[in-house]
Amino acid sequence: MIPLPPRPPRRRSSLPRALAWLVAALLVHGCATPPPRSPAPEPPVATDSGGVLARDDDFAIVLARSGDTLATLAERHLGDARRDWWIAEFNDVTEIRPGQTVVIPLAPRNPIGVHRDGFQAVTVLCYHRFGNRASKLTVTPAAFAAQMDYLARNGYHVVPLARLREFLAGKEPLPRKTVVITIDDGYRATYDIAFPILRKHGFPATVFLYSDFVGAGDALGFAQMKELVASGLVEIQPHSKTHANLTLRLPDETDAAYRERMRGEVDVPIKVIQERLSLPSLAYAYPYGDVNETVVDLLARRGVALGLTVTPGGNGFFAYPYMLRRSMVFGNEDLDSFKARLVTFVRTAGR
Amino acid sequence: MRVRGCLACCGALLLAACAEAPVQPPPAAAAPGPTRQAVDAAIADHRQKAQRHGEAGDHAAAAREWQIVLLLAPGDNAVRAQLEAARSAIRQGVRDNLQAGNAALRGGDADRAMAAMLRVLALDPENAEAAKALRDIDRQRLSRIQAGRATRAGQSSAAATGRAAPGPPAIAEAGDSYDIEQRIEMFGAGDLAGGLRELRAYVDANPRNDAARQRIAAVVYERSQEAEQKGAWEDALMLCEQAASLRGKPVPEWTARAQALRKTLSEQYFERGVQAYRTDVASAIRLLETSVRYDPGNRKAQAKLQEARAADEKLKRIEREAKPR
Numbered sequence: 100m101i102p103l104p105p106r107p108p109r110r111r112s113s114l115p116r117a118l119a120w121l122v123a124a125l126l127v128h129g130c131a132t133p134p135p136r137s138p139a140p141e142p143p144v145a146t147d148s149g150g151v152l153a154r155d156d157d158f159a160i161v162l163a164r165s166g167d168t169l170a171t172l173a174e175r176h177l178g179d180a181r182r183d184w185w186i187a188e189f190n191d192v193t194e195i196r197p198g199q200t201v202v203i204p205l206a207p208r209n210p211i212g213v214h215r216d217g218f219q220a221v222t223v224l225c226y227h228r229f230g231n232r233a234s235k236l237t238v239t240p241a242a243f244a245a246q247m248d249y250l251a252r253n254g255y256h257v258v259p260l261a262r263l264r265e266f267l268a269g270k271e272p273l274p275r276k277t278v279v280i281t282i283d284d285g286y287r288a289t290y291d292i293a294f295p296i297l298r299k300h301g302f303p304a305t306v307f308l309y310s311d312f313v314g315a316g317d318a319l320g321f322a323q324m325k326e327l328v329a330s331g332l333v334e335i336q337p338h339s340k341t342h343a344n345l346t347l348r349l350p351d352e353t354d355a356a357y358r359e360r361m362r363g364e365v366d367v368p369i370k371v372i373q374e375r376l377s378l379p380s381l382a383y384a385y386p387y388g389d390v391n392e393t394v395v396d397l398l399a400r401r402g403v404a405l406g407l408t409v410t411p412g413g414n415g416f417f418a419y420p421y422m423l424r425r426s427m428v429f430g431n432e433d434l435d436s437f438k439a440r441l442v443t444f445v446r447t448a449g450r
Numbered sequence: 451m452r453v454r455g456c457l458a459c460c461g462a463l464l465l466a467a468c469a470e471a472p473v474q475p476p477p478a479a480a481a482p483g484p485t486r487q488a489v490d491a492a493i494a495d496h497r498q499k500a501q502r503h504g505e506a507g508d509h510a511a512a513a514r515e516w517q518i519v520l521l522l523a524p525g526d527n528a529v530r531a532q533l534e535a536a537r538s539a540i541r542q543g544v545r546d547n548l549q550a551g552n553a554a555l556r557g558g559d560a561d562r563a564m565a566a567m568l569r570v571l572a573l574d575p576e577n578a579e580a581a582k583a584l585r586d587i588d589r590q591r592l593s594r595i596q597a598g599r600a601t602r603a604g605q606s607s608a609a610a611t612g613r614a615a616p617g618p619p620a621i622a623e624a625g626d627s628y629d630i631e632q633r634i635e636m637f638g639a640g641d642l643a644g645g646l647r648e649l650r651a652y653v654d655a656n657p658r659n660d661a662a663r664q665r666i667a668a669v670v671y672e673r674s675q676e677a678e679q680k681g682a683w684e685d686a687l688m689l690c691e692q693a694a695s696l697r698g699k700p701v702p703e704w705t706a707r708a709q710a711l712r713k714t715l716s717e718q719y720f721e722r723g724v725q726a727y728r729t730d731v732a733s734a735i736r737l738l739e740t741s742v743r744y745d746p747g748n749r750k751a752q753a754k755l756q757e758a759r760a761a762d763e764k765l766k767r768i769e770r771e772a773k774p775r
Binding site: 152153154155157158160162198199200202208209210211213214215217218227228234235236237269284286311312315316317318341342343344346347386387388389390391392408409410415416417418419422424427447 | 485488489491492496506507508510511514517518521522524565568569571572575581584585587588589592593595596597599600628629631632634635636638639640641642644647648651655
């Protein structure tokens with residue numbers, strides 16, 4: 100390769116430089132001149148690249164384009180596709196069509212779910228055992244499958260119990276038809292029968308375990324519990340040590356002895372669940388649904404935020420977190436009875 | 451040449467600079483027809499909703515809809531005025547209902563207070579005073595329910611231990627109540643100790659609930675039969691006796707079965723005692739003692755036990771004498 104000869108040094112002319120300054124000055128002047136006013140933006144029809152017609156702190160109004168769904172809009176504007184229900188409920192739609200004007204609430208507008216005609220309620224369902232011989236506390240696989248199908252087909256959102264805490268605190272809204280599933284005691288049938296049905300629908304559930312039960316004939320073992328937890332659908336939470344009624348004192352039991360016994364009923368299952376399953380305890384279900392302030396105090400000191408009774412009904416945002424209502428599902432009842440337990444809105448208009 | 455180029459360039463730039471700044475074309479011109487129509491339709495739809503909510507007195511919903519209309523038609527001052535009117539109505543409604551709610555609270559009317567506070571929150575979901583009032587009401591309500599349950603359970607428990615005056619059964623005579631069913635499930639699922647303890651607690655707390663006692667005892671008796679079928683004779687006997695005790699009334703069939711189980715167990719322990727006697731007298735004595743405990747009338751066992759004890763005594767004496775002094 101032949102080396103190129105070195106370039107001669109450039110001669111600097113002062114004229115171009117002067118012209119450049121002149122142009123710059125004129126440009127600055129030109130830009131400083133306010134452009135003629137455009138007509139007032141009457142209905143802003145032009146959209147940006149995201150299809151947004153208008154936007155303020157509370158709402159974005161978008162023109163849906165081909166390929167847009169509730170989930171893609173939620174992802175784009177709310178940062179989370181799982182918030183698609185915010186858009187669905189606000190616009191009262193189940194799907195989006197191209198060309199449709201969609202209002203996206205950018206923040207939860209009414210996280211407590213109180214409306215002029217009533218308030219949102221969350222039903223916590225309480226199951227116990229599953230088996231082929233139906234009884235009051237034993238639900239057959241067919242009945243359980245039918246109940247879960249009903250929830251799935253009728254727009255119910257089954258959420259983990261933890262989300263109820265945020266709702267009660269007024270921090271996080273929940274979908275209009277929200278249900279929580281809980282299963283008490285820790286029967287093995289939870290693994291054999293309920294879990295495959297829950298998994299089919301992707302429904303989360305909380306198993307409340309009384310720790311003395313582990314090792315009994317029909318009880319869950321820790322290996323099964325670990326598998327349930329690993330699925331991401333099931334969490335294990337405490338349900339006492341012995342399943343005694345926590346409000347009843349033993350004959351001649353002193354205040355101090357009673358409190359100490361209750362401490363064991365609270366602490367032991369929490370410890371077992373922490374040590375064997377590495378799970379923190381957020382909620383505690385009272386055996387027979389009975390509780391008093393001594394037990395509530397012990398739970399609060401342990402950092403347990405929710406306590407569940409078996410008082411039936413739905414929970415408004417204002418529900419006392421340590422005495423949450425729970426509706427039991429009985430094995431000797433039909434699907435209509437199950438439907439009747441799904442209280443997701445309490446009408447108050449006319450009260 | 452270069453200078454000329456520069457001049458041309460400057461000229462072009464000057465022309466560009468002096469030209470009107472690019473103005474967004476009027477939106478209507480930029481928007482394709484369907485978009486314009488969609489927006490107009492949305493304005494009409496939300497305006498209609500706002501009016502409907504306003505007429506129904508739902509000022510919160512009306513304000514929300516007017517806000518959306520105003521976003522779509524920001525130059526419409528009439529809409530702005532409607533939005534302000536709705537917001538003003540909200541403020542007034544919040545004041546009025548808070549006043550009514552607090553008055554109801556002072557008067558001890560929780561239902562009316564709750565209704566008023568809910569109306570406040572329907573207008574202003576962030577109203578902390580109303581939210582707190584509702585939480586307090588619900589807590590009191592649920593605490594009363596719990597206290598009622600505890601009182602009933604406590605009364606029946608006291609009645610069972612003779613600490614309270616007799617009265618009607620504290621827990622309703624409902625053999626199929628959840629409390630019983632829960633205990634039965636625990637028991638049936640293999641938590642025999644816990645289940646029996648809880649069933650016993652229920653029976654003790656409700657001694658006059660005969661239907662419940664009958665049901666509980668029958669379940670325990672059924673479990674006893676299952677144990678017998680599996681050859682778990684001792685469990686079968688223990689459960690049979692528990693069933694009779696929980697029933698609280700003699701059941702001849704159960705009494706006879708318990709006796710038969712005792713005899714069977716006594717025979718089994720006798721056989722094992724005889725077997726052990728050949729090699730291990732101490733074990734034989736323990737087994738024969740158990741045999742006699744199950745059936746004190748088992749003469750064979752009594753005789754063999756006597757024989758074993760004598761043999762044991764003899765062996766010990768020989769051992770004592772054989773020890774070097």
